[in-house]
Every structure is written in structure tokens, then in C-alpha cells.
Amino acid sequence: MTPDEALPYQMAALGLLIGSFLNVCILRLPVGQSVARPASGCPRCGHLLAWWENIPVVSFLALRARCRSCRTSISWQYPIVELITGLLYVGLTLQYGFGWLLYSRVVLVSSMVVLFMISLRHRTLPAPIAQVGIGAGVIFSMFAHPGWSASLLGATLAGSLLVIAFVAARLRRQATPSTGNATLLAMVGAFLGWQGLLVALALTPLVAATLAGARLASPRVSVTFGACLAAATMVAAFADGALLRWAVGHPA
Numbered sequence: 281m282t283p284d285e286a287l288p289y290q291m292a293a294l295g296l297l298i299g300s301f302l303n304v305c306i307l308r309l310p311v312g313q314s315v316a317r318p319a320s321g322c323p324r325c326g327h328l329l330a331w332w333e334n335i336p337v338v339s340f341l342a343l344r345a346r347c348r349s350c351r352t353s354i355s356w357q358y359p360i361v362e363l364i365t366g367l368l369y370v371g372l373t374l375q376y377g378f379g380w381l382l383y384s385r386v387v388l389v390s391s392m393v394v395l396f397m398i399s400l401r402h403r404t405l406p407a408p409i410a411q412v413g414i415g416a417g418v419i420f421s422m423f424a425h426p427g428w429s430a431s432l433l434g435a436t437l438a439g440s441l442l443v444i445a446f447v448a449a450r451l452r453r454q455a456t457p458s459t460g461n462a463t464l465l466a467m468v469g470a471f472l473g474w475q476g477l478l479v480a481l482a483l484t485p486l487v488a489a490t491l492a493g494a495r496l497a498s499p500r501v502s503v504t505f506g507a508c509l510a511a512a513t514m515v516a517a518f519a520d521g522a523l524l525r526w527a528v529g530h531p532a
């Protein structure tokens with residue numbers, strides 16, 4: 281197997297491992313706990329996981345979705361997040377090949393997996409991820425698509441949208457929009473550029489409609505703007521170029 285052929289498999293393994301870490305972030309960030317310490321354990325009985333109980337997807341299946349110590353059931357969220365992260369990494373590798381654009385998109389979709397899950401479950405977005413994300417997006421864009429100028433424009437466009445929404449809400453004496461959503465918009469703009477930001481925004485209502493359908497099955501799911509934008513950004517991370525060419529080639 282050549283290094284090029286091996287890359288998607290390596291990225292699949294990396295995606296599963298990072299997915300396992302993203303689960304820790306999803307669980308701990310909303311409640312203000314450290315993602316580094318303590319080691320992972322059962323939330324009910326405190327049983328600390330041995331290394332072989334911490335293997336992405338495999339351990340979940342081997343333990344038959346139950347804690348080895350107290351038999352409490354383990355959430356399906358863990359293997360699903362791990363699998364989806366693995367699949368996203370493989371997809372991005374096949375799409376972009378090895379290079380700065382792959383690094384950039386991998387960081388972007390990993391952050392979006394965390395923000396999507398947290399927004400879905402807690403109706404809030406932890407500000408630090410998106411704040412760090414704005415800086416990371418601009419830095420990656422110096423080395424890869426969309427370039428630093430489109431990246432800065434994207435972040436600025438997001439800021440301007442917030443100012444407009446803020447002024448409009450004030451004039452109509454409605455609740456002002458949350459800064460969490462604005463920071464997330466700016467992060468997406470910094471990674472995808474202003475063009476990719478528009479693609480993600482255009483996809484957001486489609487995701488909202490899909491999530492509204494899912495909500496009929498599971499009422500615990502909340503259809504927040506943040507969750508919809510995060511999911512739309514994952515799609516845009518793959519297809520922003522293709523969708524832009526399509527939109528330009530087929531003017532309405």
C-alpha cells in the first residue's frame with residue numbers, strides 16, 4: 281500500500297480517536313469541567329475506564345452498551361459521535377488529499393461536531409471554542425483556501441450581520457440576538473471565507489427543516505440556530521466549492 285492509499289485509513293483511525301475526545305468535550309464543556317482531567321469514568325458509579333474500555337466504538341460493542349461495574353447503560357451518543365467523526369475525516373481526505381486545506385477542514389468539522397451536539401442538548405454555545413476558532417480560521421486561511429483576505433472578509437461579514445440584527449431587534453424592541461451565534465458565524469466565515477459563509481447560511485434552513493422532522497421522533501432535540509448552522513457548516517466544508525460553482529452556473 282502506498283502512503284497515499286494508506287492515508288484515508290490512517291485518517292479514519294485518527295477520526296475515531298478524536299471523536300472519542302470530542303465526546304469528552306461535549307460532556308464536560310457545558311458544565312465548565314476540564315477536558316484533560318480527571319480520566320473518563322462512569323457518570324453513575326465513578327468506575328474509571330481501563331484502556332480497553334476506552335477504544336472508540338469497539339469498547340461500546342464489547343461492553344454491550346453497559347458500564348462493566350454498575351451495568352448502567354452507556355449512551356449511544358458515544359459510538360455515533362466517534363463513527364461520524366471518523367467518516368467526516370475519511371470524506372475530507374478523499375475530497376482534498378493531504379495538505380493545509382485538509383488540516384483546516386478537519387479542525388473546522390471537529391469543532392462543529394462539538395458545537396452541534398452541545399447546542400442540540402443545552403441550547404447554548406460555549407464561547408471559547410468559537411473565539412479560538414476565529415483566530416485558527418484566519419491562520420489556516422493564510423496557507424490554504426480561501427486565503428487570508430476572504431477569511432477576514434468572512435469574519436467581518438458575520439460581524440456586520442450581527443450589528444444589523446442587533447439594531448433591527450432594538451428598533452423593534454425585540455430580544456437582541458445572542459453573541460454566541462455571532463461568534464460561531466464569524467468562525468465559519470474565518471474558515472470558509474465570505475463565499476463559504478454564504479453557502480453555509482443558505483444551507484441552514486434546510487438543516488432546520490430536517491432537524492424539525494427529527495424532533496417529531498425525539499422531543500429532546502432542540503432546533504437551535506447554532507445547531508443548524510454547525511450542521512450546515514459540515515456540509516459546506518465538503519461542498520462549498522461545488523455549490524458555489526452550481527449557484528453561479530445556474531442563476532435563479
Ligand SMILES: [Zn+2]
Nearest residue numbers: 322325347350
Ligand atoms: Zn458504572
